[in-house]
Amino acid sequence: MSAPQPVLQVRKMIVRYGAKTILNGVDMTVNQGEIRVILGGSGSGKSTLLKGILGLTDVAGGEVTLLGQKMRGLGEKPLGALMQRIGVLFQNGALFGSLTVGENVALPMREHRRLPEGAIAELVRMKLAQVDLSHAENLYPSELSGGMRKRAGLARALALDPEVLFCDEPSAGLDPLTSAELDSLILSLRDHLKMTVVIVTHELASIEAIADSLLMVGGGKVIAEGPMQEVRSRGIVAVDEFFARKTKSMERQDTSVAELFGLKPAERGA
Amino acid sequence: MLSGELTAAGAAAFAAGVRKRLPTHRGHLILDLTGLTAIDSAGTATLVDVWRIGKSRGFATELVGIQPAVQAELEQFRVTVELPPPAAIPGFFESLGASAWQAVTALGQFTVLAADVTIGGIQSLFIPRRMRWATYFREASLMGSQAFGIVGLITFLIGLTLAFQSAYQLRQFGAAIYVASLTAISMVREMGPLITAILVAGRSGSSITSEVATMKVGEEIDAMQVMGIPFVDFVAVPKVLAMVTMVPLLTMLADLLGILGGWIVGMVYLDIAPKPYLQKTIDALVTKDLVTGLFKSVVFAWGIALIGLYHGIGVRGGAQEVGKATTASVVSAIFFIIVADSVFSIIFYVVMA
Numbered sequence: 234m235s236a237p238q239p240v241l242q243v244r245k246m247i248v249r250y251g252a253k254t255i256l257n258g259v260d261m262t263v264n265q266g267e268i269r270v271i272l273g274g275s276g277s278g279k280s281t282l283l284k285g286i287l288g289l290t291d292v293a294g295g296e297v298t299l300l301g302q303k304m305r306g307l308g309e310k311p312l313g314a315l316m317q318r319i320g321v322l323f324q325n326g327a328l329f330g331s332l333t334v335g336e337n338v339a340l341p342m343r344e345h346r347r348l349p350e351g352a353i354a355e356l357v358r359m360k361l362a363q364v365d366l367s368h369a370e371n372l373y374p375s376e377l378s379g380g381m382r383k384r385a386g387l388a389r390a391l392a393l394d395p396e397v398l399f400c401d402e403p404s405a406g407l408d409p410l411t412s413a414e415l416d417s418l419i420l421s422l423r424d425h426l427k428m429t430v431v432i433v434t435h436e437l438a439s440i441e442a443i444a445d446s447l448l449m450v451g452g453g454k455v456i457a458e459g460p461m462q463e464v465r466s467r468g469i470v471a472v473d474e475f476f477a478r479k480t481k482s483m484e485r486q487d488t489s490v491a492e493l494f495g496l497k498p499a500e501r502g503a
Numbered sequence: 504m505l506s507g508e509l510t511a512a513g514a515a516a517f518a519a520g521v522r523k524r525l526p527t528h529r530g531h532l533i534l535d536l537t538g539l540t541a542i543d544s545a546g547t548a549t550l551v552d553v554w555r556i557g558k559s560r561g562f563a564t565e566l567v568g569i570q571p572a573v574q575a576e577l578e579q580f581r582v583t584v585e586l587p588p589p590a591a592i593p594g595f596f597e598s599l600g601a602s603a604w605q606a607v608t609a610l611g612q613f614t615v616l617a618a619d620v621t622i623g624g625i626q627s628l629f630i631p632r633r634m635r636w637a638t639y640f641r642e643a644s645l646m647g648s649q650a651f652g653i654v655g656l657i658t659f660l661i662g663l664t665l666a667f668q669s670a671y672q673l674r675q676f677g678a679a680i681y682v683a684s685l686t687a688i689s690m691v692r693e694m695g696p697l698i699t700a701i702l703v704a705g706r707s708g709s710s711i712t713s714e715v716a717t718m719k720v721g722e723e724i725d726a727m728q729v730m731g732i733p734f735v736d737f738v739a740v741p742k743v744l745a746m747v748t749m750v751p752l753l754t755m756l757a758d759l760l761g762i763l764g765g766w767i768v769g770m771v772y773l774d775i776a777p778k779p780y781l782q783k784t785i786d787a788l789v790t791k792d793l794v795t796g797l798f799k800s801v802v803f804a805w806g807i808a809l810i811g812l813y814h815g816i817g818v819r820g821g822a823q824e825v826g827k828a829t830t831a832s833v834v835s836a837i838f839f840i841i842v843a844d845s846v847f848s849i850i851f852y853v854v855m856a
């Protein structure tokens with residue numbers, strides 16, 4: 234076995250919105266074939282990190298190396314070619330409302346692959362079968378449930394057989410069963426297609442099921458990064474609280490009115 | 504000394520009473536709650552308010568004789584001790600500077616978009632593979648069918664009104680036949696292009712904004728970018744081109760129906776025979792009138808489409824912003840049309856005369 238190959242490297246990423254600094258020097262390294270989960274409290278900048286990597290938001294500083302290529306200063310052509318090697322599943326699927334599910338999945342193929350229409354149609358059916366949406370090929374996005382939209386978005390993200398897949402909260406809002414199916418699909422992408430997956434998610438069950446490694450962000454910085462078990466065994470307070478489902482308490486700055494007036498807690502059951 | 508219940512109903516009276524008796528200096532304020540049997544969130548808030556006043560004036564507030572039920576409520580509600588600083592309200596000149604700066608950046612962004620789309624559009628015409636013809640035809644037929652009826656009806660009525668109004672004056676000089684020339688020239692040079700553009704801005708310009716804004720909010724534009732599908736080619740150019748081709752066609756329809764309106768007034772109200780009226784109309788119009796009218800309508804169309812796109816992709820935040828962007832888009836499009844029209848008037852009547 235050779236040493237793990239980094240597929241994605243983020244160095245000192247800084248993102249500001251107006252006067253607010255959302256990310257203040259974030260580093261991240263993701264290796265080939267691993268499933269990386271990005272964690273953090275709500276509003277901690279997880280989606281922003283993903284957008285910064287993908288070039289969807291202005292970055293005030295830092296460098297992203299994706300599949301061996303520095304993203305900054307890349308010309309339009311090579312950037313386009315690089316983007317064809319990744320897939321992105323957005324938070325709500327981001328399907329094009331004027332196209333059917335099948336047309337949505339076919340779109341990147343039509344744009345970037347010179348294939349006969351028959352082959353494209355076949356490919357679309359294969360991708361839809363992969364996410365268990367064969368029956369929805371001719372429906373419009375407005376006719377789908379939230380979970381179906383996400384799966385359709387995933388089929389579209391997989392259209393060009395990406396080497397790296399990015400997902401923002403793929404299982405948020407899904408019932409546990411669908412969420413588990415999505416997890417096993419992501420696992421099989423890694424196992425059978427050697428795909429690298431970068432996922433933002435809150436779902437503990439999902440994290441336990443799929444994560445190879447973790448990156449936790451908070452206060453604009455990286456709190457922890459590394460293989461799942463190792464990070465969890467380090468005894469970092471924020472990580473432990475997250476896994477004990479107590480992330481909220483990090484942000485709590487309030488006290489009860491009784492404490493405010495210095496009252497002793499009343500005896501329970503009195 | 505308090506008694507009874509301190510709930511929303513009595514909180515105001517309590518607050519007023521206690522505020523009057525608050526110490527103005529350091530010391531202790533003791534509130535005896537022995538008689539208090541119940542309290543709710545409003546009542547608790549008034550207590551916290553007293554505590555905060557004390558904190559700022561330097562006296563400590565103490566509660567004594569608390570009943571268990573009241574204590575349980577006070578444990579239930581949570582407050583932050585350190586309040587965040589209030590949002591600074593900028594001064595007049597500061598706001599003025601900020602909005603001037605905003606206007607400058609907005610103009611810059613608009614110029615970049617306009618250049619991108621216009622250059623992209625011109626290139627697409629010469630590189631047919633780049634042009635999304637199917638999208639273009641869908642957009643064009645949608646715009647045409649959306650505006651057809653309303654443009655026809657309104658400009659017919661405007662033609663009628665114009666004819667009545669000019670007849671009212673011209674008849675005094677026995678020059679009623681000139682109603683034909685006046686109506687025709689006003690329709691073709693001014694009213695046709697202007698009214699059509701304003702109606703299209705309300706009907707199709709707004710739907711460009713709401714469509715693009717919805718795409719933006721739903722991350723569809725981000726998705727296009729990561730899929731290497733250029734927004735300009737895929738969405739913007741077909742819409743602008745559809746607008747720029749349909750609006751002149753609609754303007755011609757408007758011209759015709761306006762003239763028809765005048766013609767009917769001429770026949771029914773002024774007893775002018777149909778043929779002489781038409782003859783007068785044709786004599787009055789020169790090619791230049793038609794060309795300037797259509798040229799204006801192309802510029803209006805270009806502006807409406809670009810303003811629609813600009814407001815759409817500028818949307819930040821959630822779905823509630825889509826409506827605001829749509830309204831803003833219609834207002835700025837109509838503003839643009841009127842300003843451009845007066846600039847054209849100066850050019851055509853003064854400079855080129």
Ligand SMILES: Nc1ncnc2c1ncn2[C@@H]1O[C@H](COP(=O)(O)OP(=O)(O)OP(=O)(O)O)[C@@H](O)[C@H]1O
Pocket residue numbers: 250255273274275276277278279280281282819
């Ligand atoms: N376009 C924007 N303009 C201004 N502020 C923004 C913008 N997008 C995000 N923010 C701010 O950036 C911070 C991080 O947002 P982000 O969406 O990255 O959080 P997140 O970690 O993905 O949260 P969640 O788990 O709720 O999705 C938030 O405080 C948010 O208010």
Ligand SMILES: [Mg+2]
Pocket residue numbers: 279280281401
């Ligand atoms: Mg997010």
